[in-house]
Amino acid sequence: MSELSTTDSDNSTLYSIYKKSKRTLNTRLLEKTVKKHREYFSRYTYICAQLIFKYDIMVHTIGDNNSLFNQFIAEIRDVNVQNDPLRFRRNLERVGEIFAYEISKTFNYSEKDVQTPLGTAKMNLPEDEVVVASILRAGLPLHNGLLNYFDRSENAFISAYRKYNEKGEFEIKFEYISSPSIDGKVVILADPMLATGSSMELAYKALFTKGTPKHVHIVSVIASAEGVEFVKEKLAGENITLWMGAIDPELNSKSYIVPGCGDAGDLAFGAKL
Numbered sequence: 001m002s003e004l005s006t007t008d009s010d011n012s013t014l015y016s017i018y019k020k021s022k023r024t025l026n027t028r029l030l031e032k033t034v035k036k037h038r039e040y041f042s043r044y045t046y047i048c049a050q051l052i053f054k055y056d057i058m059v060h061t062i063g064d065n066n067s068l069f070n071q072f073i074a075e076i077r078d079v080n081v082q083n084d085p086l087r088f089r090r091n092l093e094r095v096g097e098i099f100a101y102e103i104s105k106t107f108n109y110s111e112k113d114v115q116t117p118l119g120t121a122k123m124n125l126p127e128d129e130v131v132v133a134s135i136l137r138a139g140l141p142l143h144n145g146l147l148n149y150f151d152r153s154e155n156a157f158i159s160a161y162r163k164y165n166e167k168g169e170f171e172i173k174f175e176y177i178s179s180p181s182i183d184g185k186v187v188i189l190a191d192p193m194l195a196t197g198s199s200m201e202l203a204y205k206a207l208f209t210k211g212t213p214k215h216v217h218i219v220s221v222i223a224s225a226e227g228v229e230f231v232k233e234k235l236a237g238e239n240i241t242l243w244m245g246a247i248d249p250e251l252n253s254k255s256y257i258v259p260g261c262g263d264a265g266d267l268a269f270g271a272k273l
């Protein structure tokens, strides 16, 4: 029992590290610091810290707040609108622009002087270097939307797709990654659909062969509750934030999101063999 007891000073030290790490969205710092000072923490406190790493991935669901964003998601879902692939792609792009705007609020800013024809304006401008990364092929219109706003960002592309066998079972095939170094940069990893979460996990791991980012924002337009839990479990302790448009309750027997929107890749670019 004495092993499980914890003192106020243990707790306040852990709490201040936790608060600092949360402020900077730096769960890696939290993990490293607590591991380094492990002997100063009681076993009980250490277990609590591990639980924080596991479950404290922040999830933002943009569609939970009423805005025009929901109109775009509704059109993406709507069978009566989906027969217009140009509108489907454009809606993914528009949604990407809104995600970009929301994510930009988490960046570091510093004051710069901007010369106008009549004087000098002091402006707070973003400092972070950004890499927009997306999973082919359905990720492309979403990627474009993000890039419309993060117009100076570098870009990465990951090829991952479901390969089905005769029984209708599938595995995720990874074929290709094209990426700059992501060291110290803010990575925005986008895919419109987060169904089982397997493609996202694979893409995330592939990206990590290209360096250690400052932070990763995972963006999906429609996710399943199961996919979100899968990613939180598999990427527990990683320095990431999830940005979802909507989180749907179910996956069907083919691992499609229900109600979802159907096959996003096919709706944007046509059926594939």
Ligand SMILES: O=P(O)(O)OC[C@H]1O[C@H](OP(=O)(O)OP(=O)(O)O)[C@H](O)[C@@H]1O
Pocket: 135, 136, 137, 138, 139, 160, 161, 162, 172, 191, 192, 193, 194, 195, 196, 197, 198, 199, 200, 227, 255, 263, 264, 265, 266
């Ligand atoms: O969460 P998961 O279960 O891994 O499923 C999601 C993946 O499925 C879709 O791609 P798909 O394999 O259909 O390829 P496509 O974009 O080329 O059509 C989607 O764009 C995701 O990449």
Ligand SMILES: O=c1cc[nH]c(=O)[nH]1
Pocket: 138, 193, 195, 255, 256, 257, 258, 260, 261, 262, 263, 264, 265
């Ligand atoms: O619902 C789903 C699941 C995977 N891929 C899609 O395009 N839609």
